[in-house]
Amino acid sequence: MKNLVLTFLIIILTAYTGTRAQEHAPAVSTSVNPAEIMRGDHFFISLIIDYHTADDVTVVSPPFPPSLSIDRIAKNPRITETGAYTFVEYRIKSSSAGRFAIGPFTVITPAGVTETGIIIVNIIPDYEEQASRLMVWEDAPRRITAGDRITLALRVTSAAALPQPQFFMPQVPPGVILSSSPVSAQERSRGIALKLLLIPLESGVFNLPARSLVHGNIRYDIPALNIQVVDR
Secondary structure: OHHHHHHHHHHHHHHHHHHHHHHOOOOEEEEEEOOOEEOOOEEEEEEEEOOOOHHHOEEEOOOOOOOEEEEEEEEEEEEEOOEEEEEEEEEEEEOOOEEEEEOOOEEEEOOEEEEOOOEEEEEEOOHHHOEEEEEEEEOOOOEEEOOOOEEEEEEEOOOOOOOOHHHHOOOOOOOEEEEEEOOOHHHHHOOEEEEEEEEEOOOEEEEEOOEEEEEOOEEEEEOOEEEEEEOO
């Protein structure tokens, strides 16, 4: 009976110690570079681990899709103004386009075990593989008055299966109110990809720079938009 009680206490103590270790498991942050990855390019998945001794850190990587191959793994200590960390970097070659979910990575240290979240990697096709679609700002005025409300429409000039309007939403420049408006099925059928409500708050030039966006194997080329805003 005495041995049974002792065994039970050891099990409880071991479970408690393991739980405490997990509470102090190091934080891990991840990043993917570059932000835009083209098929055939190399890219990097980096883990910054809040643990000071790199030799005591083990990272167990998840299975990778067949089209993503690891050709280098580097693990190094890194000292910053905020403390000592372990930096682990995977150099990966992509052989096909697509959207891939990678993870979780498991980080094992004497302080405990940490699992990262799932990392989403979007590989876009080569430029040669992409079909380009030219877009236009339909009937955009050249001059408006501060405080006026106008609707801007972005239209694709050739047939294409359009992504959702939010995909085309630009960054909002200062000095204006700019929000998306609903696009009807009839408008989408004639190529309207995005409608914007614009209210300029001050005089000057309202500018949306030219952009190229890739969705699947289609590149949407959006021209710049410049409208002179004058006072009342």
